[in-house]
Amino acid sequence: MIQRFEKARKWLLIILFFAFLFTMLFYLTVSADIEVSKVEKRDLAQNPDLSIENVSSGEYMDQFEEYFLDQFPGRNVWLKSYLQYQQMTNKTYIFDFYVSDSNWIIPKPSYSRPSDKIKSAVHDLNKFASDMREEGKEVYYASLPHKVNTVDILPSYIKEGTGIQNKEYFLSEFDHEKIPLVDVGKEFKEEYTNDELKDFYFKTDHHWNIIGAYKGYKKVTELLAAKSDYYTEANENESDYELNCENDKQFIGSYNNQLYLTVDASDEETCHMLPTDQTFDNYKITWNGKDRTFKQVYGTGIFRDKNPIEFGDLYMNNTAEVxxxxxxxxxxxxxxxxxxxxxNPIAFHVAQHFSNTTVYDIRYNDDQTLTEYMKDKDFDVVLFLYNDTMLQGEPFRFS
Incomplete structure (x- = not known):
């Protein structure tokens, strides 16, 4: 009797295994492949080419394994359930993110010290600034305070990361004579308490909100007003602006998105701050070569009544050139x-002070170097607006 039961159990397991396998294969065969993961912001693996060459080289099985994992039925539901289980068990990090009791999300601290790469980036920056100065151009640098370097969220038992040290090393290598700069993060820390600084950032995203961005913009204009021959005063006071918040919208924060929206973001305020004299509406805007109005490129999630919205929908999305x-x-x-x-929240604010502003993102211009782009341009001022974790790599690819 026991032997029969054991035999039946084994056959049941075999049948269930093959049933599961054939169900998965049937699903993958009849269902359309998902091309992009909105959560992970990456392309998902597609059904590999079943060819003799692919099979004989062994590449087919590797590609099929990746395809199976990316297209697994209910993949996002399974992952979200796994994350919720981790939250229930009070793990310190969930997918390398710390989530506080008040739903602040902050990534696991980095302890790397890429001094050589940072030094190389600053060397290229100094050389670029020197060349620009020789051509009669002004060059300025604003170090904008990233959330991870500004707001103290992590519990005391977690060792502080090396972000501030890396930033200080980066700025110490500057040629300050050729590149006047403002360290906005340092000034924020000196002027505001940690609780006040929390009001400057989204809880579930890696960016500052319009409150912090506006404060940062004022620091940038203070530098330009003191140093630049080309700066024009415009809407200098906070009373010249109107703060509008759309709190009925669901905000998809970048960190929360990576956690499959498992963190409650219902108290996130989605606001923008625009001049009351409607200066921005009078701008003539070209977006990647196409004429656009202000409300077609800024705050599209607000003005087009989109819901839910992300950071780019509140302000301006990344693009090659504006x-x-x-x-x-x-x-x-x-x-x-x-x-x-x-x-992105303040580029149009800075544009109030100049007759012509070009917003250029090196990361989205792979077809040319910056020096190649500038050959037929006649700029008076070059202004860097980089967050203070951006210390190396592609953004410093000038030539």
Whole structure:
């Protein structure tokens, strides 16, 4: 009797295994492959080519394994359930993120010290600035405070990362004579408490919100007003702006997105801050060579009533090149803004102070170097707006 039961159990397991296998194969055969993971922001593996060459080389099985994992039925549901289980068991890190009791998300600290790479980036920056100065151009650098270097969220038992040390090393290598700079993060730390700084950032995203971005913008304009011959005053006071918040929208934070939206973000405020004189509406804007109005490129998630929304929907999405002509400034003044996504909320604010502004992202211009791009351009001012974790690599690919 026992032997019969054991035999039946083995056959049942075999049948269930093959049933599962054939069900998965049937699903993968009849269902359309998902091309992109919105959560992971990457292309998913597609059904590999079943060819003699692929099979004989062994590549087919490797590709099929990746394809099976990426297209597994209910993949996102399984992953989200796994994350929720980890949260219930009070793990310190979930997918390398720390989530506080008040739903702040911060990545696991980095302890790397890439001094050689940082030094190489600053060397190229100094050389670029020297060349620009010889051509009669002004060069300025604003180090914008990334959330991980600014807000203290991690518990005391977690060792602090090396972000601030890396930033300080980066700035110590500067040629300050050729590149006047403002360390916005340092000034924030000196002027505001940690609780006040929390108001400057999204809980579930890696960016600052418009409150922090506006404060940072004012630091940038203080540098330009003190140093630049081309700067024009415009809307200098906070009373010249109107703060509008759309709190009925679901905000998809970048960190929360990587955690499959398992963290409650219902108290995130989605706000923008625009001048009351509607300066921005009078801009003549070219977005990657196409004419656009202000509301077609900024705050599209607000003005087009989109829901849910991400950081780029609140402000401006990353793109290769944007040019802004400002008829309110009579004095000819052409500024080139080299930036990362931290500048997206304030690029149009900076454009108030110049007759012509070009916003250029090196990361989205793989077909040319910056020096090649600038050969037929006549800029008066070059302004770097990089967050203070951006210390090496492609953004410093000038030539």
């Amino acid at each position: 040019t802004i002509e400002n008829p309110a400034v009579e004095k000819e003044s052409r500024v080139l803004i080299l930036k990362d996504s931290y500048a």
